[in-house]
Amino acid sequence: MLQQQDSYEAVRRDFAWNIPEHYNMGVDVCDKWAEREPERLALIHVSEQGQTHYSFGQLKAQSNQLANVLRSLGTERGDRVAILLPQAPETALGHIASHKLGAISIPLFTLFGEEALAYRLGNSGARVVITNAEGARRVALLRAQLPDLQHVLCMDGAVHGALDLHAAMAAHSAQFEPVQTLADDPAVLIYTSGTTGQPKGALHAHRVLLGHLPGVEMSHDFFPQPGDRIWTPADWAWIGGLLDVLMPALHHGVAVVVRRFEKFTPEAAFDLIEQQQIRNAFIPPTALKMMRAVADVPKRWKLNMRSIASGGESLGSELLEWGRSTFGLTINEFYGQTECNMLVSSCAALEPAKPGSMGRAVPGHTLAIVDDQGQLLPPGTQGLIAVHKPDPVMFLGYWNNPAATEAKFVGDWLLTGDVGVQDAQGRFAFVGRDDDVITSSGYRIGPGEIEDCLLGHPDIRLAAVIGKPDAQRTEIVKAYVVLREGIMPDEDLTKEIQNWVKTRLAAHEYPREVSFVEALPMTTTGKIIRRELREQAAAEAQQQAQLTQRQSV
DSSP states (O other): OOOOOSSHHHHHHTOOOOOOSBOOHHIIIIIHHHHHOTTSEEEEEEETTEEEEEEHHHHHHHHHHHHHHHHHTTOOTTOEEEEEOSSSHHHHHHHHHHHHHTOEEEEEOTTBOHHHHHHHHHHHTOSEEEEOHHHHHHHHTTGGGOTTOOEEEETTOSOTTOEEHHHHHHTSOSOOOOOOOBTTSEEEEEEEOOSSSSOEEEEEETTHHHHHHHHHHHHTTSSOOTTOEEEOSSOTTSHHHIIIIIHHHHHTTOEEEEOOOSSOOHHHHHHHHHHTTOOEEEOOHHHHHHHHTSSOHHHHOOOOOOEEEEESSOOOHHHHHHHHHHHSSOOEEEEEETTEEEEEEOOTTTSOOOTTOOBEEOTTOOEEEEOTTOOBOOTTOOEEEEEESOOTTBOOEETTOHHHHHHTEETTEEEEEEEEEEOTTSOEEEEEESSOOEEETTEEEOHHHHHHHHHTSTTEEEEEEEEEEETTTEEEEEEEEEEOTTOOOOHHHHHHHHHHHHHHTBGGGSOSEEEEOSOOOBOTTSOBOHHHHHHHHHHHHHHHHHHHHHHHO
């Protein structure tokens, strides 16, 4: 969508949205290329067993088969299809087939625990789950809680009461007439962390992919270019993996390397980039920090990358300089959130990066710094980062939650919940969250779900969760716990509480630190004052950093 120019001002001036009335994301990322160049490379699946290539022609045929399977199981337009898989060809097929059918796909993280999984499947009313053997086992334990769930399709065969996905696909035709959808019809439901209570489902229309394109193109220095090939360590269950990498790349006919490490290691990432001749990557800052710790990278690996984009946490000058010396490029920083993504980006092809700045508004998006009444604030003034509607990348609303949707807007402005500053040149700097969402290793984690989980522990009377500053992860999850009368805290109880959250919610959400307290700071109406706990945790982190510095000297 972007036309490469010599300046940001020229790119923004010449940009115009092209959103057709009828548009289907599944057709766009698959059938379009299959009809033009059926042998064009779409996916390179790398696993411990080797690698498999998928052409766009194969992607079309197999997604058509899966769409026919879903239709044969009674899946209709608007039904929800949950995809509980890591990076895998079947993950892409599940989304594409759902969209061709007019259904709504739901990406789900494979490391979700039973409570997190049950809530999302139950709240969405998912009728079908596409998963693997481990996912089928876990879903089978939850079936009694999920009256809307009709079928489970398993890529590893007919296990745990699931249907064999590949056998079902083989029994159906590779011909399928996609449903004609409007650009504004719902296509994907992505759950995002909330500050209180359970997560909310952000419902997006088919147009969300078109809305992402300018930001993806800008953050990858005018993507695509000849020879581009892209990869991300981010899971496709999150908007960053699905709509910042997989779908935009397929839209542009760029091959996607499919490789999700069970445990990310920087050496394995460098090996993959070299072996697969990866030219482009979205790498979260935490992963970049881990990669930065590896010595002699240019001597050990032959890398030929063209662009790296990163988002979720701010990049500092040291990380930017490391990127230049290691890859010979400037890492571009971008900004967005699940409800409205890829809004701001730096672009080294247009202008030098400014440390501390996320970049400028991506062409096509109107952003501003406003107060809580939606009034514009002058340059240099701290306020709320806001996005003007309508916008193609903006969500349709929260699933079955009109009150939360209404609260997200003030007039025509969507409030991101982030505090920032815009300078006179239009560059945005991130200051912090206006709410209590925790940013840890690139994940945005809501304290509400964790607190609810902790309160289910038999020894806990009250609990509060905040983000504590951390040099590597930006923040870690920290829990302040009030125990029931007669219960004494010890190391074993700490580990038990941590595992309680890890097994019920997700491994990235468990509290890495647990403090046992006599009472929690409360308002007169009984609400936890997390701000006081954050200030206390920040002071602890500063003391720990100073102690570490003295010890190193």
